[in-house]
Amino acid sequence: xxxxxxxxxxxxxxxxxxxxxxxxxxxxxxxxxxxxxxxxxxxxxxxxxxxxxxxxxxxxxxxxxxxxxxxxxxxxxxxxxxxxxxxxxxxxxxxxxxxxxxxxxxxxxxxxxxxxxxxxxxxxxxxxxxxxxxxxxxxxxxxxxxxxxxxxxxxxxxxxxxxxxxxxxxxxxxxxxxxxxxxxxxx
Amino acid sequence: xxxxxxxxxxxxxxxxxxxxxxxxxxxxxxxxxxxxxxxxxxxxxxxxxxxxxxxxxxxxxxxxxxxxxxxxxxxxx
Numbered sequence: 001x002x003x004x005x006x007x008x009x010x011x012x013x014x015x016x017x018x019x020x021x022x023x024x025x026x027x028x029x030x031x032x033x034x035x036x037x038x039x040x041x042x043x044x045x046x047x048x049x050x051x052x053x054x055x056x057x058x059x060x061x062x063x064x065x066x067x068x069x070x071x072x073x074x075x076x077x078x079x080x081x082x083x084x085x086x087x088x089x090x091x092x093x094x095x096x097x098x099x100x101x102x103x104x105x106x107x108x109x110x111x112x113x114x115x116x117x118x119x120x121x122x123x124x125x126x127x128x129x130x131x132x133x134x135x136x137x138x139x140x141x142x143x144x145x146x147x148x149x150x151x152x153x154x155x156x157x158x159x160x161x162x163x164x165x166x167x168x169x170x171x172x173x174x175x176x177x178x179x180x181x182x183x184x185x186x187x
Numbered sequence: 188x189x190x191x192x193x194x195x196x197x198x199x200x201x202x203x204x205x206x207x208x209x210x211x212x213x214x215x216x217x218x219x220x221x222x223x224x225x226x227x228x229x230x231x232x233x234x235x236x237x238x239x240x241x242x243x244x245x246x247x248x249x250x251x252x253x254x255x256x257x258x259x260x261x262x263x264x
Contacts, residue, residue, distance in 0.1 A: 003222050061258050064192060068199045071245040075206045078241060082213050082234045089227065090220050108212055111220065 007096065015095040015166060019156040020138035024088055031081040038070055083108070093154040095167055098174070100143060102152050114152065116145045118174035124167045126160030143167065193254040203245075210238060 003013060045052060056062050090105035101115040121143055128139035139160040143152040157163060214231075221227045 001220055001222060060253075060256060061192070064195060064252055067245075067248050068195060071241065071248070072199065072202050072206070074241050075203060075238075075245075076209075078234070078237055079206055079209045079213065083209070085230060085234075086213055086216050086221070089230075090216065092222070105216070105220070108216075 003094070006101065008098065011096045011098050013094050013096050014170065015163065017093045017154055017157045017163065019088055019091060020136065020158045022132065022136050022138060023156055024085070027081075027084050027088065031077060031084065034077045035074065035081075038073065091155070093152075093157065095170060097170075100145075100152055100167070102154070116143075116147050116152065117178075118171045119178040120146045121167070121171035122146055124164045124171065126162075126164035128160060141167070188260045189257040190260055191254070192252070192256045192258065196249065196252075196254055203242075 003016070007013070057066075087105055087107070090103070090111070092101075092103045094101050095118075097118075099115050099117050100121065101113070103111070103113050105111050123144040124141065126139060126141045128134055128137065133139050133156075136158075137160075138156055138158045141154040141157060141160045141164045143154075144150060145152065154160070154163070213234075217227065217231050221231075
């Protein structure tokens with residue numbers, strides 16, 4: 001899929017956002033540790049109890065069960081690693097010269113796409129909570145709109161205060177020029 | 188009681204097939220919903236290579252095992 005397929009004619013993407021890199025870093029560290037744990041355990045056992053390996057590894061049944069278990073473990077960790085990355089990558093928020101679009105992937109087979117015209121935005125504010133978020137400057141941007149979907153929340157995005165200011169400016173501009181643009185389109 | 192080793196292979200294959208299904212769902216989501224960028228292509232390629240490696244190493248090991256062996260369970264009288 002290309003982002004252009006989501007746009008109207010003469011619509012341009014001005015701000016494209018995903019969650020901050022810290023989120024992907026945390027996830028990578030978590031799954032990286034899960035991938036390394038069996039290797040570390042093996043090294044520890046080999047260092048401190050090598051006779052245990054010699055005693056048990058020669059038994060063909062234990063060898064098979066261990067190998068199949070390790071294979072299954074790595075397969076599932078790898079699958080869920082990619083799923084976690086997809087969950088991060090498929091959450092996209094973008095602001096165009098006409099509207100705000102929120103695309104959120106909520107697990108497997110659950111996806112929501114919401115959009116609202118810029119001139120219907122009533123309030124925008126950014127929030128940063130926590131030590132890590134403050135140091136790395138990421139947080140949420142909440143957009144209040146005059147529509148069925150009252151709130152859009154851009155989650156864990158970088159520079160939330162700057163993004164909130166930019167969206168507010170775009171909304172202000174669109175409110176002033178929206179009727180002019182519509183008149184031009186009708187002509 | 189004697190349990191043939193290939194019972195464990197069958198269990199492993201069932202579990203692996205379920206894992207492959209989840210991997211298939213992941214690929215489906217990438218091809219259907221992900222924006223075509225260098226990042227998505229590189230990460231998907233990296234994931235695919237890792238996936239093939241894990242399966243490949245597992246298959247190499249599986250083919251070297253004598254699955255006709257049996258496991259004796261219980262104490263005979």
